[in-house]
Amino acid sequence: MIEFRNVTKILSETKVLNNLSFKIEKGETFVIIGRSGTGKTVTLKHIAGLLEPDSGQILVDGEQMNGISKSQRDRLREKIGFVFQSGALINWMTVEENIALPLLEHKLYPPDEIKRIIEEKMDLLQLTSARDKMPAEISGGMKKRASLARVLVRNPQIILYDEPTSGLDPVMSSLINTIINQLKKDYTITQVVVTHDMDSAYAIGDRIAMLYDGKIIQCDEPDGIRNTDNPIVRQFISGSLEGPIDVL
Amino acid sequence: MIEKIKHTVINFISDIGTNTLNIIAMMGYCMLLFLEVVYYSKAAFEKRREILKQMYYAGVKTFIVVSIVALFTGMILALQTGLELKPYQQQALVGNIIIATLTREMAPFVTAIILIAAVGSTMAAEIGTMTVSEEIDALEMMAISPVKFLVMPRVIALAIMLPIATIYTNLLGSIGGGIVAYFQLDVSFDVYYTHVLDSLHFKATYVGLLKAFVFGMMVSTISCANGLRATNGALGVGKATRNSVVSSFLMVLIVGYYITALFYGK
Numbered sequence: 001m002i003e004f005r006n007v008t009k010i011l012s013e014t015k016v017l018n019n020l021s022f023k024i025e026k027g028e029t030f031v032i033i034g035r036s037g038t039g040k041t042v043t044l045k046h047i048a049g050l051l052e053p054d055s056g057q058i059l060v061d062g063e064q065m066n067g068i069s070k071s072q073r074d075r076l077r078e079k080i081g082f083v084f085q086s087g088a089l090i091n092w093m094t095v096e097e098n099i100a101l102p103l104l105e106h107k108l109y110p111p112d113e114i115k116r117i118i119e120e121k122m123d124l125l126q127l128t129s130a131r132d133k134m135p136a137e138i139s140g141g142m143k144k145r146a147s148l149a150r151v152l153v154r155n156p157q158i159i160l161y162d163e164p165t166s167g168l169d170p171v172m173s174s175l176i177n178t179i180i181n182q183l184k185k186d187y188t189i190t191q192v193v194v195t196h197d198m199d200s201a202y203a204i205g206d207r208i209a210m211l212y213d214g215k216i217i218q219c220d221e222p223d224g225i226r227n228t229d230n231p232i233v234r235q236f237i238s239g240s241l242e243g244p245i246d247v248l
Numbered sequence: 249m250i251e252k253i254k255h256t257v258i259n260f261i262s263d264i265g266t267n268t269l270n271i272i273a274m275m276g277y278c279m280l281l282f283l284e285v286v287y288y289s290k291a292a293f294e295k296r297r298e299i300l301k302q303m304y305y306a307g308v309k310t311f312i313v314v315s316i317v318a319l320f321t322g323m324i325l326a327l328q329t330g331l332e333l334k335p336y337q338q339q340a341l342v343g344n345i346i347i348a349t350l351t352r353e354m355a356p357f358v359t360a361i362i363l364i365a366a367v368g369s370t371m372a373a374e375i376g377t378m379t380v381s382e383e384i385d386a387l388e389m390m391a392i393s394p395v396k397f398l399v400m401p402r403v404i405a406l407a408i409m410l411p412i413a414t415i416y417t418n419l420l421g422s423i424g425g426g427i428v429a430y431f432q433l434d435v436s437f438d439v440y441y442t443h444v445l446d447s448l449h450f451k452a453t454y455v456g457l458l459k460a461f462v463f464g465m466m467v468s469t470i471s472c473a474n475g476l477r478a479t480n481g482a483l484g485v486g487k488a489t490r491n492s493v494v495s496s497f498l499m500v501l502i503v504g505y506y507i508t509a510l511f512y513g514k
Contacts, residue, residue, distance in 0.1 A: 045385075048385075048389055050385050050388065050389070074391040077388075077389055077390075077391050078391065080389065081389070082385070082386065082389040084382045084385065084386055085382070086381055086382060088381060088382040088383045088385065088386035089383070089386075090378075090383055090386075090387075091377075091378075091381075091383070101390065101392070102390040102391075102392065105390070105392045105397070106391070106392075147386075150386075150390075154390070
């Protein structure tokens, strides 16, 4: 469903992605872990076509995502939803208006149908009470759920999550994990999740990949990561200060 | 020591080169952005509510400051020119000078400066904040063009409101001039307005309004472009806002001169 072939990206003279290659299967929940600044979000943005690689190839559903025209990219993006770390809700619109935005802008359905879809997604993500609130008036968890609802109204085949549980309390994190698992079960959506939260990674991931120095140093099922022999992965998941990772 | 001086000189030249390239890149970006705005202006009717909202921000919300500045611009002009003319008993001509100066140059210029400070800076900060908080990326992921959604309504709104505000500045500036003429220069309102209407030429008025229209498109495009290119969080938004104000101001001066030269030059 998603494939990176020798992708390299240099940002501010730093090689953020270094000949990165991996493949994500359809319907899989693929979790990317790694230290801050190792290129996890950059990887997501490449899948979404928000960044262009300096070299290499990115395939989404068999079609090349990089080096294509804006209209081709927009067509490919119809298959992809992106849940941003901060939610990225339009700040002068209510939660309901934000969720309705893609449907209204593209005039995809008649108004009654749009209303029905919004109600359905707000129910699914428990957002009905926040319907008329502005993004500044709701909690971080609600922002992320509203952002997910805005993604879901377009029925994407792929959802990309940037730190979906960061800054949330454990209960809210569990709710987000449950929603991600439920989406996988009910809609067979391919999901790529970037996170630091190992509990979340184990709870949702079919496979977990550790990004380090612009490359994936280990990619395995949750149990494989939990019982890894790789000293870098072991240090990262245990949060230890001792080990090969340069803490400073 | 010589090495140190050499290094400093090379860095200085390199900085000039980098800044020049950045300015050229920004000018190119503004032009491309403007072309995109022209392309998406076909959707102006669909975006009429957003355009009206932006017109409200640009016009109604700046009404008081435009009024004060317009009134005092007319008053200052009248006082300065009137005091020079008074010894020759020619102070009645102040009406001619006021309206010619206002319609040709001062009204579009002063109004543009106010709207750069009050509206252009807000546009740059608003769009810059959206850029750094990934709202622009979110729009792109929904295949919603940020130019159609954000920039086009702002450019159209300011291109409409700046000429309207300029007409208002002309009107209020001439009233301000009349007040000073009456109270300080002993010129009656009748005489003052006869002279004002004598020098109210069609060409001066439409050139002034054309300037305002061009300034409106230019200021909004530059402000939105700086916002869309903001990086590095709050610091980047601040920089984008400052750059938008400085470059809008410079462009208003430069383009204002060339429009004047086009219509009044040799």
